[in-house]
Amino acid sequence: MKITPQIENLYSRYSSNEITEAELNQLLDYFNVVDRADLHALIESELFETDEQYEANTNLQKHLSNIHHVISASIDAVEKPRTARLQPALKSLLKIAATILVILSIGYLGYTYLWKQADILPGRSLATLKMSNGQEINLDTLANKSITTTYGIQITKSSGDRIVYTRVSAVADTNSYLQTITTPLGGKYKITLADGTQVVLNSGSTLTFPIGFNQAERRVSLTGEAYFEVSKDAEHPFIVSAGRERITVLGTKFNISSYPDDDFISTALLEGKVNCLDVKTNANLILHPGEAALIQNNQLSKSAVDVSNMAAWQQGFFAFENEELAVIMKRLSRWYQLNVDYTSIPEKRIYARIAMQENLATVLDMLSTTSGIKFKIEGRRVTVMK
Known part of the structure; x- marks a missing residue:
């Protein structure tokens, strides 16, 4: 019945x-x-x-x-x-x-x-757009449609989790009109800038950019983490300011992680070539594909890495290769909105590749199977059992 x-x-x-x-x-x-x-x-x-x-x-x-x-x-x-x-x-x-x-x-x-x-649910497509006039728009509740056309740029919500900026007419100065897209913890969002550059913004991140690019340089600023596929334009360098690091590119694919609560800034290059500058020390270096730059303890360094793992999140995967458990838990905390007890975390490194759409219990079970570590979940608080 x-x-x-x-x-x-x-x-x-x-x-x-x-x-x-x-x-x-x-x-x-x-x-x-x-x-x-x-x-x-x-x-x-x-x-x-x-x-x-x-x-x-x-x-x-x-x-x-x-x-x-x-x-x-x-x-x-x-x-x-x-x-x-x-x-x-x-x-x-x-x-x-x-x-x-x-x-x-x-x-x-x-x-x-x-x-x-x-069994906490994973994050999803969530973001807020702050227009240059101060208006704020909740993008995840907005149906697929044109949001507005202003300063010669059409802003459109499309494909459920992407906002697209398209030039429809020439305007003298669009660089003065800044837009800001912010993802909360547990959120992720895709952006197509007016020059065709593709950006995926990770959880707990903010990207500020001009509504259009019509000056010698294409400048944006980032807090948190983002993956960029920069549209090639040899005459107009693309510059990303992320904390104390400034990345200059012409056309390339790279990932930047610059969270305020991390003690490092990392940049991983998948394609092309970029210049990394530490604006605090004026140290700089050139990255080639397969290399990552790291600013930590007032030093700028680079190393050969599996950069596909560092950018795997934008394809929907956690990819941990000999990663410290404390770093893993911080990444999980941003995606699942967790309160992690870091005082109990042992010094252990883990290899794992897990879909980000799995619920938390499944992710922790996989990590437990891989490492032998047990986890205790109380609401949104996670403790690593010793």
Whole structure:
């Protein structure tokens, strides 16, 4: 016997303690013939009306508390006079119904859904656009359409997770009009700049850029992490300012990570050639494909690396190659919006390649299988077990 709108309505009325005796008899009849999976689905439909994982535990507690309240009320009714709200016969039926639900559901909910509560969902396409006039637009809620045309540039939301800037007419000075796109923790977004440069902005990052490029240099600034495929234009160098580092390119593919809470800035080159400058020390070096620059401890250095791993996130993968566990947990914290207890993390390096669309529990299980390390999840707090 499948769930029907009538059954859902009866269960909702039962849950809120508004059900009549006749209605409760119908619900009890359903309990007698329902498949357990259908009963679980019915309970979850009432418990979890939103997709917000953090509300699950609260809703569960409220629901089980209500069942407990109904049972207590039924027991109390044995010794108390009849009330106008609930007749003794109805209270007895409520006691039966509550008992059935407790027996059939509490083990399922207490284990299965609390595990789902810990099984935090991955990040997704989320970003906010701040226009040059100060207007802010939530891009993830915006349907695919032209947002506006201003200063000769058309701004369009397309493909669900990309914003595109297209020149439609010539304007004297578009470099003065800055746009800012910010991704929250757990967010990622794609951008096509007016010169055709493709950018993928990682979680917890901000990219500021002119609405159009019509000067000698194409300048943008980055906080956080982004992958760039720069449109080739030999006469107009593309310059990225990221913290104390400045990257100058003509046309290339590279990844920059410059989070304020990291003690380093890294740049990995996949294609082309770039010049890396540490504006604090004036040290600079040239990167070739397969090399990465690192600014750390007031030093600028470069090394040969597997740069595809460093940029794998923009293709939807965590790629860890002999990576420190503390660094891995910081990357996971940004994507899954976690509070990580770094004091408990051992000095261990891990090799792993994991899809970023996996839920947190799956990711941690893979890391555990690879390393033998155990993790404890409490809400959004993750502790590495020693």
